Amino acid sequence: MLKEIKKYLRNGHEWVKENRLVIFTEYKTTLDYLERRLKETFKKVPKSNSGVIWWDE
Structure with a gap:
């Protein structure tokens, strides 16, 4: 999945x-x-709420 991302x-x-x-x-x-895994790979801290992960740029 990381490859596709x-x-x-x-x-x-x-x-x-x-x-x-x-x-x-x-x-x-x-x-x-x-x-x-996303934090480890992309070094950005995702926000997570109610099962949703997203990034603010």
Whole structure:
């Protein structure tokens, strides 16, 4: 999934604002895992609320 994020949602070190990725998960532990991996990879702190993760630029 990180490969696809880098390919379609990133332009070098910046996020492509026109594109979005939606992932549905039933479990909070999966959301926590995804949030942790995104933080490790992209070094930005995502905001998470009610199962939604997003970045403010």
